[in-house]
Amino acid sequence: MAKITEGRLNEEIQQLSLKMYALQVIHSIDKMASFFQSSSSSLFPAIKGAWKNTPVDETNRQFISLEQSFLNQLKKHPAFFEGQTKYNLLEKMRLATEILLSCVPDKISLQITEEGSIFYTVFKNDLHIYFQHFLIDEFDQTDECMVSVYKGEKKILDYGGSLADTIEELSKSAPELNALLAIA
Amino acid sequence: MRLPKKISPDSLVDAIIEVKYEANRPFEVLLGIFFEALDETYFYTNRPIKPAAPGTFVAGTISLFYNDKISIQVLPGALAFSSLNKYIGWEDYYPAIEKALNTLHSTGNITKFTRVGIRYITEYVNKDLKDSIKFEFSFGWPEISSLLTTFRTEFMYSESKVILTLHNKLPVLKQLAVNAQPEIVLTSIIDIDVIKEPLSIEKLTEIHEVINSGHQKVKEVFFGMLREDFLKTLNPEY
Numbered sequence: 001m002a003k004i005t006e007g008r009l010n011e012e013i014q015q016l017s018l019k020m021y022a023l024q025v026i027h028s029i030d031k032m033a034s035f036f037q038s039s040s041s042s043l044f045p046a047i048k049g050a051w052k053n054t055p056v057d058e059t060n061r062q063f064i065s066l067e068q069s070f071l072n073q074l075k076k077h078p079a080f081f082e083g084q085t086k087y088n089l090l091e092k093m094r095l096a097t098e099i100l101l102s103c104v105p106d107k108i109s110l111q112i113t114e115e116g117s118i119f120y121t122v123f124k125n126d127l128h129i130y131f132q133h134f135l136i137d138e139f140d141q142t143d144e145c146m147v148s149v150y151k152g153e154k155k156i157l158d159y160g161g162s163l164a165d166t167i168e169e170l171s172k173s174a175p176e177l178n179a180l181l182a183i184a
Numbered sequence: 185m186r187l188p189k190k191i192s193p194d195s196l197v198d199a200i201i202e203v204k205y206e207a208n209r210p211f212e213v214l215l216g217i218f219f220e221a222l223d224e225t226y227f228y229t230n231r232p233i234k235p236a237a238p239g240t241f242v243a244g245t246i247s248l249f250y251n252d253k254i255s256i257q258v259l260p261g262a263l264a265f266s267s268l269n270k271y272i273g274w275e276d277y278y279p280a281i282e283k284a285l286n287t288l289h290s291t292g293n294i295t296k297f298t299r300v301g302i303r304y305i306t307e308y309v310n311k312d313l314k315d316s317i318k319f320e321f322s323f324g325w326p327e328i329s330s331l332l333t334t335f336r337t338e339f340m341y342s343e344s345k346v347i348l349t350l351h352n353k354l355p356v357l358k359q360l361a362v363n364a365q366p367e368i369v370l371t372s373i374i375d376i377d378v379i380k381e382p383l384s385i386e387k388l389t390e391i392h393e394v395i396n397s398g399h400q401k402v403k404e405v406f407f408g409m410l411r412e413d414f415l416k417t418l419n420p421e422y
Contacts, residue, residue, distance in 0.1 A: 049338050051345050054202045054301030054377050057266040060231075060257060064250050064268065067229055098232050106359060125357045126366045152365065 059101040066097050066110055073112045081116050084137045092143060093118055096133045099167055105129075126152050129170070133163065149173050187403050188420035189275075196271040197307045201281060201395060202264045204299035204381075211260040214293055215247055218258060221291045222284070225251045253280040263288065274399060282392060289388050297391045299381035302398040304406065306374045313352040313372045316414040321352055332370075341378070344401055349375040374409070378402050 070093050074081070081089055093110075100108060100122055107123040115134065122129035127149060134144040145166035149157035159169040207214050219228055230245035249256045250268055253276065257264040265281045288294060314321045321333045333352040338345065351373040359366040378401045385391050407415065 049336060049347060051338050051347055051379060053347055054200055054303040054379065055264060056198050056200055056303065056305065057255075057264075060248060060255055060266065061268065063231055064229065064248065064255055068227075094230075095232060123359060126359075 059104065062101055062105070062108055063097060066108065067094070069110055070112065070118065077112060077114075080112050080114055081135060081137075084116075084135065088137075089135060092133070092135050096120070096131075096143075096145075096163065100129075100131060127173075131166075131170070185404070185408060186422060187400075187407050188415075188418075188422055190273060190421040191415075191418035192421075193418070194271055195306045195308055196304060198266070198303065198305040199271050199277065200264060200266050200301070200303045201398075202262055202299075202301040202303075203285065203297055203391065203395070204262045205294045206261070206296050206298060207293050208295050209293050215258060217291050217293055218249070218288055221287050222249055223287075226256075226284075227251070249284075251280070253277070254284065256284055278396070278399070281395070285391070286388060295386070296383075297385040297394075298383050299379065300383065300391070300394050300398055301377060301379045301381075302395065302402050303375070303377040304402050305376075306406070308372045308374075309358075309369050311372050312370075313350060313374070316372075316411060317350075317374070317409040318411060319350065319409065341405065342401055343380075344398060345379040345381070346401070346405060347375075347377040347379070348405065349373070349377075351375075374406065376402050376405050378405070 067090075070090075074086070074089065096118065097110070097120075100120055103122070103124055105122045105124045107121075109121050111119045111121075113119055113132075116137075117132050117134040120129070120131040120133070122131060130148045130150075132146045134146075136143050143163040144160070145163050146160040147157060147166050147170050148155060149170065157169065157173045159166055161169070209217065226249045229248050229250070231248065233244055233246060247258045249258065253268055253272060255266050255268050257266070263285070265284070267277055271277065308316070313319065319335075321330060321335075322328075330352075332354050333350070334354075335350045335352075336347065338347050340346070351371075353370040353372060355368045356371040357366045358369050358371075360369065378398045380394050380398055383394065385394065410418075
């Protein structure tokens, strides 16, 4: 089977950038109320003044932590993604991570699996998101994903599909999350 | 006023130092030069830039270097330093920043520093700031008692700009323990941003002085606001 090319990867990134924007829009209320989070990323000043604030860390800390975790696990289990380049794996991991971080999670972690996937656990308020990203090594095929979202103990989303579609489905479950924030 | 060297818990959620610079090379070239200059204790990574509008695609990435203590976000015209994990105290934090800044400056491509911003953000859970700091959360309507308050002020202090933002008793949904259901907790924030600009500094020693002086001002503003009895609960070490 043909290996995924850098060009193909870029196309996928472009397509997903649109999804990322959709997520951003849906989370715009969240951004407004972003202060109501424990993470540093939520600490942008809501009020504009004459002087410009020094920017905060946003989710850099979480991003670095996830990348370190991924690289450490990859080093221990290189066979999980046999035949794939580290460059592609890292780029795909960064993309999915970036999308998940855009909801400013309270907690997020990842685990690589024998099936050649990255399993993310994301906590956001009382939502628990379990997101599995299969890094497909085939030309003309996008990465496959599965996502389950629990609100408390109730499952509110169960979906499997392409990375882009899964992110879209996941983002549809986000308004409820924003509503929760509004109530809070 | 005698300032503590350390308090515990410090309750800091962020301690950012941003240094703005001018350079004699295009940013793309500069990034490569910085990459070469920083030793093997630093890792490099990048984050995709989020699109600003629907249907748009933003080329490029956000460049980050990090070691075991700090992260450095390298931007065109700005370097933003942050602690990698929890705040490690100025005595450990600043030498790590100083080392990185010296290395980047040693490339000879930073022509001058134009702004320094130092922002410390402290978060308290279930704490009413009116009991902790010398600030009256009231206004000219005595019978009104605010459930939550946000206050921002900008002022000059020792020739630096200060943006002070206080948030008192904001209801935040938080998961306080693993496997526990999230609950609404009242959260208060003291956000102090000390800015020195405009600058035109070429010498490293001078920029280090400005950063250290800025940190001192952050401490003066923070500890200057605290009530004595609250400060005692923070186990200050002098």
